[in-house]
């Protein structure tokens with residue numbers, strides 16, 4: 001499975017993945033998912049929001065155990081964020097069949113669409129729509145960098161956008177959702193395992209996801225000649241933007257939060273022109289809501305102060321927000337019991353479909369050790385032994401939940 005997925009959407013120069021929603025690379029990933037489902041005799045379906053499902057047993061029986069993740073990527077993402085969860089889900093099912101497991105609940109493997117939000121700016125679109133956390137109307141307003149709307153992109157990929165929207169009947173069939181994911185930090189690698197064999201744990205269980213959001217900062221100034229415009233006559237939004245980036249770092253440090261400007265666009269984007277518009281997207285996350293509010297407010301305040309000095313107009317729009325997610329304690333404890341009781345439980349600053357779905361169904365996550373902690377980068381990596389340990393842990397969990 002890993003070999004088959006490897007070339008899809010991989011940029012030859014960077015080695016990173018560019019698997020954006022409703023593009024050719026996404027279509028190839030989806031075709032791969034369908035092949036995997038059919039090769040295992042699973043009943044394949046695409047839901048009204050373009051999420052893919054592969055069923056073992058009768059979906060309408062209810063109380064299903066569902067596992068999976070996503071196949072799309074950030075710009076120049078790694079191979080593991082998303083695909084490790086989908087590949088491990090199919091591999092865990094293979095392992096359970098090898099064990100001769102007798103299922104008492106339906107089981108499904110899923111691929112949720114557009115988790116990273118790389119193309120349309122909003123993360124977890126597939127799960128947000130299904131869970132009713134994104135309305136059809138709001139989804140229709142989403143546009144990519146070329147101005148193509150989400151419904152047009154879906155249509156171009158052969159999907160009917162008329163049907164998108166809340167899917168409570170489908171989610172009501174799910175008794176538990178478990179997402180396995182590569183850890184996006186070094187917590188598991190750095191832990192004391194208490195054994196002489198060395199430090200770290202191959203697998204962990206998620207406790208919570210930090211509250212997080214994305215804000216768009218529009219800095220509007222005045223385009224003018226880079227050679228002839230005196231410094232005192234300029235209204236240069238790049239200056240305001242630069243000061244805002246430094247403020248974000250400062251405020252995040254003060255609050256124990258994180259804040260990142262990872263994407264900008266500049267107009268007219270000419271070397272010898274003062275920009276008329278700098279647009280920067282802030283991603284900020286914190287351990288709790290109060291800290292996050294404080295950080296973003298302070299960054300906005302610093303940006304406004306500098307904008308006034310630069311003669312620049314500032315508009316800030318919150319494009320998305322996900323409150324703190326505390327995964328259900330009963331399911332989390334059950335996973336720990338199934339896995340022998342000594343599995344570390346850890347929080348994360350990364351967003352996941354599991355976090356979105358946790359408002360609708362009991363949800364849990366397994367993390368697989370990442371020795372460098374690097375993620376959202378071509379260098380993202382998890383060693384094969386740890387990936388196999390993840391598959392076995394997921395198989396144990398699915399067996400414990402679905403074969404009672």
Ligand code: GLV
Nearest residue numbers: 116123349350351
């Ligand atoms: C998704 O990976 C996110 O946390 O942005």
Ligand code: MN
Nearest residue numbers: 074081116376
């Ligand atoms: Mn990601």
Ligand code: MN
Nearest residue numbers: 081082115181
């Ligand atoms: Mn992910």
